[in-house]
Amino acid sequence: MKRLFPVLILLAAGAALAQDATSAADLAGRYTYSFRNGDISGARFTSTDSVIVVATGPGEAYVELDLNFFNGHQCSIGGMASFEDGRLVHRDAEMPNHDGVPCRLSLWRDGDRLRWTDGEGSCRAFCGARGSLTDGEMRWSSRRAIPRAEQNRILEEYERTRDLP
Structure with missing residues (x-):
């Protein structure tokens, strides 16, 4: 039994990693990734990419991606997404x-x-010259819960700005 226990732990961990999302809440949280970045002058600095997902119900969430690329280029996109076949769209x-x-x-x-x-590249308009929203990723372990007050602030800001010209 002692030898079987570590195997059971690994199987359980693998099963947890393989779970697909069943609602928008399963993807909710703040994901971040910090990395060394630079520009053509040779300057070096730290950039932090972030993805925010705030579930507003089982089939809907507010999503926001702020991504950084070489030479100060960025992608920034946000808005409501529907939950379809294990994905927010x-x-x-x-x-x-x-x-x-x-x-x-x-x-x-x-x-x-x-x-x-x-x-x-269907969302290319939301990116600078060196930016892209095609085939991006972050570690799931970077996910942190967003406090309810901050979720409310994020959604209120979205509602306030979504209809601006």
Whole structure:
């Protein structure tokens, strides 16, 4: 039995990592990743990417991605997303890419990672020249709960600014 116990622990951990999200709440939280960044002048600095997911119900969440890239380029996108087949899907028809394809950003859990993609650049309008929302990821272990008061503030700010020109 002593030899079987570590195997059972590893199997349970693997099963937990493999679980798919069943609602928007399963993806809720703040994810961050800090890294060394730079620019063409040779300057070096630390940048922090963040993904925020605030569930507003089992089938919907507010999502916000703020990503940093070389030379100060960024991607910044936020809005409501619907929960579809284990993924949160944000759509923005008002900001199509240069080919006229409407923005469609998907976020999902894949084992020990939170992953996202906009397919083949459908949300390119939300990024600087060196930025991309295609095939991104962060460690699931970076996820932290967002206190209820902060969730309310995030949602209130979204409601206040969503209809501005």
